[in-house]
Amino acid sequence: GAGVSQSPSNKVTEKGKDVELRCDPISGHTALYWYRQSLGQGLEFLIYFQGNSAPDKSGLPSDRFSAERTGGSVSTLTIQRTQQEDSAVYLCASSLNGDNEQFFGPGTRLTVL
């Protein structure tokens, strides 16, 4: 079956522009996560959606970052007024429930010039 998909795979933008990153989780998975990974670094948790509960936004680094999950499925991560330090690979993962194996998408490589 289809895995987690993310788009775009690569995004190059200019400093100060807004970007939207999309994640399509595995159908039926109630939990969805966003992470980012800078070059040579570990995974940095950003935000977690579980069913209809309020999302856990504790990992968002600033108010320029926001995310939505519509209809309990597709999620969009928005970064406003991008900065060079936002350059990273943004990974989305979904799991059947919050404590199951997470399946990752291929990521979106964001480069802010």
Add this chain to the structure above:
Amino acid sequence: RKEVEQDPGPFNVPEGATVAFNCTYSNSASQSFFWYRQDCRKEPKLLMSVYSSGNEDGRFTAQLNRASQYISLLIRDSKLSDSATYLCVVYYTGTASKLTFGTGTRLQVTL
């Protein structure tokens, strides 16, 4: 202190060697534990869960020590294809349930 800590390595070992990684976690209420593998420029993938009694999957053995709050991964008879970063992952229910990833230990297996 980080919630999940790992030695970043790299661990450089010859083919056929046995190598072990440790990981420590800070939250004693942690409930579930996993090892993920991440190849270069790829997404992480689940390698194995870690059970209290210890568990084995082929050449891979995972163990959990709750008293000391550490998890280990042992790889026997290393293969070139084992070269990757191994991420220690801990799940706990706090204000919201989520998995916490360590920064990973890099393994390079050489001829």
